Amino acid sequence: MLSSLRVRLLLATAVIIALALIANAAVSYFTIQRHNDQQIARNLSDVAQGNGRTISAWVTSHAEMLEAMENSVRADHLDPVLKAMQASGSFLATYMAYQDTGETIFYDGWEPPADFDPRVRPWYEGAVAAGESIVTLPYIDTVTGGLVVTIASPFERNGQLAAVAGGDVAIDEVVSIVEAIAPTPSSFAFLVAADGTLIAHPDAELSLEPATRLSPQLDSAFLSNLKQASEPERMVLAERSRLLQSQPIAGTDWQLVVALDEREATAGLRAVLGSSALTLVLVVLGAVLVLGALLTLMFRRLQVVRDAMIDIASGDGDLTLRLPEVGRDEVAQIASAFNRFVSRIESVLITIREASESVTVAAGEIATGGQDLSRRTENAASSLQQSSASIEEITSTVEHTADSARHASELSQSASEVATRGGEVVGQVVSTMEEITASSERIGNIVKVMDGIAFQTNLLALNASVEAARAGEQGRGFAVVAGEVRQLATRSAEASREIRGLIDASGQKVASGTELVRRAGATMEELVAGVNRVAKVLGEISVAAGEQSDGIGQVNVAVAELDRMTQQNAALVEESTVAAEQLKEQADRLAEAVGGFKLSERNRSLPAVSRADNSSGTSAQQRALAELA
Template identity: 50%
Template sequence: MIRNGEATGALSGAVPLEGVREVVAAVHPTPSSLAFVVARDGQVIAHPDAKLILKQATDISAALTPEALASLPQAAAPLLVDLGGAAKLLKAQPVHGTDWYLVIALDKAEATAGLSNVLQALGVAMVLLTLAAVGIAAFFTSHSFRSLSKVRDAMDTIGSDSGDLSHRLPVVGNDEVAQISASFNAFVDKIGTLLLEVRAGVENMKTATSEIEMGNRDLSQRTETSASNLQSTSAALTQLTASVRQSAQAAVEATRLATSASEAAARGGKVVTSAVSTMDDIARSSARITEIIGVIDSIAFQTNILALNAAVEAARAGENGRGFAVVAGEVRTLAQRCATAAREIKDLIQASEASVGTGAQRVQAAGAAMQEIVEGIDRVNRVIGEIDGAMNEQSAGISQIDRSVAEMDQATQQNAALVEQSTAASATLSEQAYGLSRVVGLFRLR
């Protein structure tokens, strides 16, 4: 008992289990069904079989565990178990005020026996109704089936070898068969239009592939001609490169020879300059000799005058001056001879001076010519150097052209291979176009 929220006492009472068992034993919805009471912990409280009272529910069936008993009241479907070799459907209900469950075990065969009879009667009725419905449907749909047969025949005509797409179905009424006939006619119209477009496209494809094939053949011929010309050009460039290299080597040799000639001319110029200097020295020496001979000639002239004077004085002296006169005559003779020799030497020296002057002029002219030769050789050397540089540039340019021609030749060979592949592809496409044309030609269009 609870008072003011506190437990103040307890009430107890005794319930005779035999009375509970009798009440439970009286519960049997069907002849083979039964009922029993079981506690929450699984202990059997009441059962038609007195031997099972106070036993565990699992002795009745291994499936009757406390957990399974606790879930039976909330289960939407009954629990199917095997009790004594018969299939039972278990359903439980808690007993108010206790921890007991009243469990009803309904025999499955007896529970479903009435339902089976109903299902058998229902099946017979359904068979009869189906036969009646089939007869009515056959009566009302015979016309529709005849129209559908026409659709079938039209489809067979299209699917046959003739491929006749000109056939159309009559559209009568507005029922489903008429709608199917109209849809069929629209479908055939679209297919026919599509095949007409395909036929036109195939014809255009055949023309295009023929033109492509002809163009590829022409391009292949031009490509082969270009490849042959490039090979000839490459061979000519190779020869030209060899010629330019030989010319460059000759230019180098000419430069070397010109350099040697320039050096030799320079040495000759130095020798000529030295000869001119020597000629100048000889000219100066000749002039000095001429001066000395002039002095000698003057001395000889004065000696001759003195000898004349001595002879005059000896003549005046008479016999005493005769020896002196002889000596004076000899002196005069020597003076005359000396003057004559001096004049001859002077003439020879003047002639030598003239020759030396002429030689000096010629040597100077030779020196100037040597200088001009040296300058000309230097100019030739520069020109040959420029030629050598130009030839080297030409050789490099020709080598670049040769490489470019080789690359063009390789590209041309690749183009030729691509043209051959394109020709084979166009031939294959042309064959496919003709095959597609034959396929489209199997259909008879309007």
């Protein structure tokens, strides 16, 4: 899924928008949190101060009532004053204790026991020690069963303690004030003394209990620090995080502690955070939808480019396809580059197609020509083998002729000896001359055959020269051999003509000799001379026949070498034919590969292959083979 550029852009944009909204929400959250904390601290302080002042006013009003009795300390009738103060100040009881006598006067005239000494009472000692009005710790009244505190105010005369006025008052009103303090539904307040004793708490069972029951941290040291703290302190009470704000109660060592439930106090902040999260989700979803639609429109042309490239890459691509180049954006630039690229590829493939077609035609013609050349080369090799066999026969005949010439020379010598001995062998000489005449005729026939062989050899040498000239550099050695063969053929022809001339002359002379013998025997000297001349001529014939035999042997060797080279050429022609066939197969494969694309139609003319030259070369080869045959 992430392989799509559109999806990745969409995802990246969504992430950026989400991060931006998260950053904005975080800044807003922390800003609101700071202001909210300040507001909570102010509200908590206001609640604590307002209710603390109310409680302080309650304490101060009762203390001032007692302090107003300063002028009545030495009154003769104190009971009415105490009773009036008890009635007006909602005191449960009022009384005056004197320092000098230890006497205590109650508002209702109650007489305390004889051992009752107010000067050792905590409220008395506390007032004396403080030198001002004090409020004692609450205690349970035995009559009403409610919480009661004693307020005591000392009076002096002439710088000396004269008496201490006291009054017992129920703190139900104070408890009601404390119980009514609830900034949030789960928040509460409690009134605690300096020693950590709970004076008032929403839970009546905790009254007069140590504050450590609420939390082990609520000891006197913590309460002392809390009284001096300017910011709320955080603490876990009743398994919930609370913000504690303390307010001292004037005239007492009490302090009003307001415990604000932090979760409820920050509910608005959490609501803001939730709304920010919801806004984040909605904005991201909306941005994704809108941006997705925009990207779909923007990427439509890019998808066209992709589809075109996929069509080309699939092997059935249409290289005649061109993309519209509309606009100047990146897509238009890609389309322009794509069109240029496809045009270049199409041009290259068209060139390859034309070249492959030309190669295919040329390879076909090369293969055909190679096959024809191979066939003609085989025919030439066969003809050359036949020529070699004929030359071997000629060689055998020439050797036989040389042997006959030597034998004739020996016979002529014998005839000369016989002629010198006398005419008794004239008849034998006649017979011998007839044999010589027959041999001369055979020699003449052989010389004719040699003359024909020399003519054929000359033709072979001429054709070999033609083929060597066509072979170029590789046929240079063969041309030299052909020249030597042609020279030998020429010399053989000349020798044959000379031999034929000599044989003709010899025949005439033999005929003359025979005629002379038949005419009654010429003189022996003429016969001997004639026989000597015949012997000389036969010696020359023998020498010429030997030389001719040597030349024919060289021709035979040259023809054998020519046959070997022709066989090698035939093998090379076969290899060339196989290579031409492979070239044709590769050209067909190349044409098939290029045919997988659709290209523009252009001039598909093939390179000109000179069929005339090829046919002329073929005709020349055929003429040479005909001459060899």
